[in-house]
Amino acid sequence: MDRRKYLKSLVVGSAGAGLLLQSCEPAKKEEAKEVPKTFTIDRTPDELKRELKLASETFFDEHEMKTISTLADIIIPKDETSGSATEAKVPEFIEFIVKDMPDNQLPMRGGLRWLDMQCLKKYSHTFINCSSKEQLLLVDEIAYPEKAKPEMQQGVAFFNLMRNLTATGFFTSKIGIKDLGYVGNQPNQWNGVPQDVLDQYGLKYDARTLAESVKFD
Amino acid sequence: MSDFQIKKTSKAYDVCIVGSGAGGGMAAYTLAKAGINVVVVEAGPMYDPAKNVMQLKWPWESPRRGASTSYRNFGDFDAAYGGWELEGEPYTTKDGTEFDWFRSRMLGGRTNHWGRISLRFGPRDFKHKSIDGLGEDWPIGYEDIAPYYDKVDQLIGVFGSKEGMPNEPDGIFLPPPKPRLHEMFIKNAGATLGIPVIPSRLSILTRPLPNNKERGACFFCSQCYRGCTVYGDFSSSSVLIKPAVASGHVDIIPNAMVREVQTNDEGLATGVSFVNKDDLQEYTVNAKVVVLAASACESARLLLNSKSTQNPNGFANSSGVVGKYLLDSTGTGMAGILPDLVGRKRYNEDGVGGTHIYTPWWLDNKKLDFPRGYHIEYGGGMNMPGYGFGFDIQNTNGKYPGRNGVQKSAGGYGASLKDDYRYFYGASFGMAGRGEAIAREDNYCEIDPTTVDKYGIPVLRFNYKWSDYEIKQAKHMHETFEEIIHASGGVVTSEKATKENNYGLATPGAIIHEVGTTRMGNDPKKSVVNQYNQAHDCKNLFVVDGGVFVSQADKNPTWTILALSMRTSEYIIEELKKQNL
DSSP states (O other): OOHHHHHHHHHHHHHHHHHHHTTTSOOOOOOOOOOOOOOSSOOOHHHHHHHHHHHHOOOSOHHHHHHHHHHHHHHSOOOSSSOOTTTTTHHHHHHHHHHHSGGGHHHHHHHHHHHHHHHHHHHSSOGGGSOHHHHHHHHHHHSOTTTSOGGGHHHHHHHHHHHHHHHHHHHTSHHHHHHHTOOOSSOOOOOOSOHHHHHHHTOOOOHHHHHHSOOOO | OOOOOEEEOSOOEEEEEEOOSHHHHHHHHHHHHTTOOEEEEOSSOOOOTTTSOOTTOOGGGSTTTTOOOSSBTTOTTOSOOEESOBTTBOOEESTTOOOOOOEEOSTTGGGGTSOOBOOOOOHHHHSHHHHHSOSOOOSSOHHHHHHHHHHHHHHHOOBOOOOOOTTSOOOSOBOOOOOOHHHHHHHHHHHHHTOOOEEOOBSBOSSOOTTOSSOOOOOOBSOGGGOOTTOOBOOHIIIIIHHHHHTTOEEEEOSEEEEEEEEOTTSOEEEEEEEETTTOOEEEEEEEEEEEOSOHHHHHHHHHHOOOSSOTTOTTOTTSOTTOSOBOOEEEEEEEEOGGGTTOOOOOOOBSSSOSEEEOOOOOGGGSSSSSOEEEEEEESSOOOOTTTTTTGGGTTTTSBOTTSOBOOSSOOHHHHHHHHHHHTTOEEEEEEEEOOOOOTTSEEEEEEEEEOTTSOEEEEEEOOOOHHHHHHHHHHHHHHHHHHHHTTOEEOSOOOOTTTGGGOOOTTTTOOOBOTTOBOSOTTTOSBOTTSBBTTOTTEEEOSGGGOSOOTTSOSHHHHHHHHHHHHHHHHHHHHTTOO
């Protein structure tokens, strides 16, 4: 998407936000977010300009953010290994990524609203004001694409997107990388697959590979 | 706007090089080492991977966790500035055809992005018309370029293994890294199927390079695409331009977009004109010799835009061949999962930046329904998570039993889903084919008659179509990939390639191996430059990018660009000594 279209869609998206949830939520409190002062990765002047602009904008309102937080922790809860999605700041990541990738804005905003309407009809409350039991009953209807009823397919599409963004946000955070057990991204010397792993799979390096490959003591 | 005048750069140079990628970097290095005064005009900013650091950064240091942007199409950590679209610098296509043009505007150009795959063209690759009657033979053979491949290997460094295959010439290799776990599965599958799987050949220093104290050895972070702070891999900016500038014989003019090659009444090149992107003023710089290395298409554009009354079709284009015979590699891929690897033990599997193994072309085209071959690159393993990690788990976790041996419903949420991400981590793998297309006169770029960029420079218009040859080749790739995945014990997870989607054949240009637009030859009517990359029409004009390729082989073009640029540079040195230029 070119920059002009992108900016335009942002503006349209934000205006729509106000209209949609005006009726059931208090007016969104506008506050300027703190812009990141520095980046630890290489940024060109054009990139920096865009980063600062994105950081100064807000897309989701308070109600939407609460709904995203509740859903994110349903998708990735705290367990014996690691913390929850909200502890890993997944909602903040989702807020950023829909500004960065405006194609996600409508499916997210509309999906959240779809979810609230389902809950209103069934339980007379928006999703976050339902009991945990009611929330899970609804999630059960949209979390399993192959089992979901035809009339719930819009919810399935939304939940797939929400699950994708939650998982990516979580496992690319400090908490998530530690949970996953990724131990790279540091200077080291590659000596091949560890012996115990080779043994586990019944594999071994042939004599030629051992002779010609780089080795470290 | 007030009147602006064209300013002349006061210093006169022996050689002016346009562009600082593989071809321009090698020319600057070779000429500077011989004491020749060089100016390099580069369309992008200065760049040094030791200062513009992306290496060893964590996903959360990018607010988008490494997802791509319009500024970095290959992800937020990719070193290359630029991409498929540049603001204010469009290109167009003709008659509904498609071409994707990746431009990197920065010191070192696209060598800051590339996969470091460093393959020599073989004897057959230079004379393929003599074998199958298609395309054109090169005016040179493997024996002409082999000494330069040797010198490039020693100067820059490449790892690999001696295989003695007739069309995959061995080089002067550093030791290769051992295969990763999924690569051992693939190697075994290859042995079953009779498909060769050998150590890859990448310009990464698995050992320190003898006699080079400026570059460190690889420390196995697998992040070459981010730029290496110790210069342990090849990019033109760190390996060629930096020492060239240190020699004291090279000036770089960054952020300078060249408009035209300047000429005199005798039809010789006198220098180039450019617009400075910072002050938007117009400049010229003079030199005895002009060397174009702006990328195959950008150099063609420059020549076509250098029109005069003597050269109404553009400079060095009496043949009308400039822009024609444009080629990109064919490419398609397939992804799968290795159920044997679910729940695997964790260890640091980063390795070097790219595949540790590859498959060179192994079949006889006489028994196939398409000409020319392809090689296969492999991917997979316990990579650092980035944007996209965990996407579409519903396509995986319903297909295989989970950690407790029970088959679950696809999708889900909660602690059980959280564990699925851990369980399936590192079990995915994939492969990509890169093949040779046939050069055709009707695949070309030309000047768009109506469109200019923001500097007022007329832009390129592309006309490129794949033929049945390339589509059949892509089909064969897919059949092969499926066999390899199955023989590895894996399951295909990517979408099935069909006739309707051309068997997944990538859009022309998308593989970023553009070559052929100023091809070499002995006949000035059918080619733009001679065997020394010297324009037939103008003895002091040279082209050292991929434009001079007559055919493309199924090899990545960089190593051949480097070798040819070194050969041309030595020729320029000799001709300058003899005062022929």
